Amino acid sequence: MAKLSVDGIEVEVPNGASVIQACEAAGIEIPRFCYHERLSVAGNCRMCLVEVEKAPKPVASCAYPVAEGMKVFTDTPMVRNARRGVMEFLLINHPLDCPICDQGGECDLQDQAVGYGMDRSRYAEEKRVVKDKYVGPLIKTIMTRCIQCTRCVRFAAEVAGTPELGATNRGENLEIGTYVEKALTSELSGNLIDICPVGALTSRPYAYAARPWELRKTDSIDVQDATGTATRVDTRGPEVMRILPRVNEAVNEEWMADRGRFSFDGLKRKRLDRPWVRRRGKLAPATWPEAFAAIAAKLDATAPERIGAVSGDLVDAESTLALRDLMRSYGAVNLDCRQDGAAIDATRGDYFRFNSGIAGIDEADAILLIGTDLRREAPVINARVRKRWTHGGVAIAYVGPTTDLTYPAQHLGDGPSAMQGFTEALDAAKRPMIILGRGALARADGAAVLAAAWKLAQDSGALTPEWHGFNLLHLFGGQVGALELGFVQGKTLGAMMGGEVDALWLLGADGFDPARIGAETFVIYQGHHGDRAAARADVILPGAAYTEKDATYVNTEGRAQRAFRAIHPPGEAREDWRILRAYSEGVGKTLPYDTIDAVRAALAAAAPCFGAIDMLAAPGCTDTAGPMAEVPLGEAAFIYPLTSYHLADQIARASDVMAECASIYGGAAPRLAAE
């Protein structure tokens, strides 16, 4: 630790810290453009100049290491003058187009020009103009505005692991771009918009849509993958204008995956905004009482063991609980939340959680990925693994078809038997981590894969009272909540679809081919998008998407997080737990909660994670007994579950932006037409 003073304030910072970090520790704001705490130091914008005692010139505080007894001054005439000068240089080639710039109002350059720059320009010569670059359907570039801080270049190379951006040519002609025109291949590309301090890289879907001061900001959680990324939903009136990440060091740091960020236009399209009832083979608009009556008539006439319920991938815990309780009041015992047929053992929490925690990746020294294409299934978690790799001292390997994870990883093989090829590294590691993809369980020998992965963790010493190295990676934000609530009971979805039930209640369950549902089965679809399953339904109940309800989601770690309502659901659509509560009253099986607080009290009583919002279960493994498998381990190669990253869920499938991405990046799945 080094002690120094910043403007007379004594601070103590670790050796090797930079002066800018010391200034931050002292609570003093230093203007900066190129410096970013999660990227390497470039030191090329020169905005962070400060005065250091005995130094003859102003020093760039981001690149200047602290020393014991150093005296730093950040508000002297020399510093002010230096900043004014730097700002004047930065503005020489920066266009004064703030009124038509999408960054306006949240622009570092604009803010700092006001805060630290001169009050007038002395520059009368020509400004340089740079041709705009095409970097894909998500990012709009206006390269004349670029101040060449190279944050985007460093982000692409260091965090995203897709070194496709660079600074070509030099001096006056220096340009940021891909040189060869191409769409960036990162699933984290949206973060370039956030880290760009000016309006050079802006959001294409949000272009010219709104000003930041017009937007109402609501904290939310990204449910479109299982990371549980903290987000902020920006709305204007009844419309979601954009979605941005929030900082959560334990989960997403400050990054966000593209699907969650850019598929918000899917929230406006193909929505279910009124109840529908199938009459004489055709879906017809109906009122809520008519829809409820149609359901009640069917359920009352069906034996409880012939009723089934399926909870979907994006469903909040409140709604899942309400459906579970409703089904129990009918005496129905067939509940399933595993639409992919994954052989998940829900009897114990650590059988299906990401037990090491996402932050635990930082401590791991050997990581084995089994049957998971981590880069597409959880881009933010993959970036965390990449960050761990950049720090060195970690062995990484994967089992499954060949894939590019953005960091070097040993490819052990395609099938389950290859799992054993990494035992040496796992045994040698102090904190071995096994990340099992949910997709690896969605096969005939899934239970055996789960048992084998657990056994591997156990044998390699990954299960200790201090460290839990067994991790299951889920795909969507609603999957773990349902497992925590025990929404796995009685017949499986496969059996239910095979004609073993007469009535099937699908709560946002749209992750399978509805043609597999038996022709005689009465299907209730409750959800927000008119996608594949809604077309098969006999009754449709319009629900709310995740931006439209106060809801709790559990991420793959088992971390319960709250999302808040940003807008109202469209038309007659309602929050899902309220629909179930209303229905239950109509059929005389009133659910025992009237308010969201009462539902949450019931949630907390049902599973401990809901009583500790944003907390994880105690680390470590106290019981190393593994899940049981009745099937033998097969030889078949793993298949990654997401055929298309951009069209993986129903919101994304309704999104034009995601459809364009899918057509550009390939892997476009045939879209099933809804009625």
Add this chain to the structure above:
Amino acid sequence: MSEPDHFAFDEASEAEVRKFLARYPDGKQASAVIPLLYVVQHQMGRSTGSAWVPRVAMDVVAARLGMPPIRVYEVATFYFMFNMKPIGRYHLQVCGTTPCWLRGSDDVLRACKDAGHLKGYGDTSPDGLFTLTEVECLGGCVNAPILAVDDDYHEDLTYETTVALIEKLRRGERPAPGSAIGRQTSAPIGGPLTLTEGAE
């Protein structure tokens, strides 16, 4: 001539590449990017008569050195010595920095334009023989003015000697590089002035 769709090191280049790669320890092969780009440019000059670096060749260099292609593009576009566009058979590089300028680089430039049928800097002659480029100090100020033809320095030029040089090039000759007035390296014009005793 446009962007070729294929590039591979030929046998002579391959020997050069191996020589350069051997200079750097394992894992630091990216250090060889500048020598390898030169190898590419020389091979293009040999095989097509236009010494430039096409994009496919930069991709080959990137793959060979295990670095992302963009990092090679950055290096190649940063240095003026790498021609990112096809050029003429002879690359006439006129030094216009102060010592050469004082010693008559304007005459050299005029001679290049006249004899090479060039409109100005950046131009390639209609017959595809010459490309004219202005370069910064070549470091040969003592023998200014200088015209670099590809990798060869021609020194102590005047309008007439430059024209003669270009005419020779047009005929396919390769005049010996060095001083056009026959001085030994950068010794004084007319022979040594000091340490003359005992030189016989």
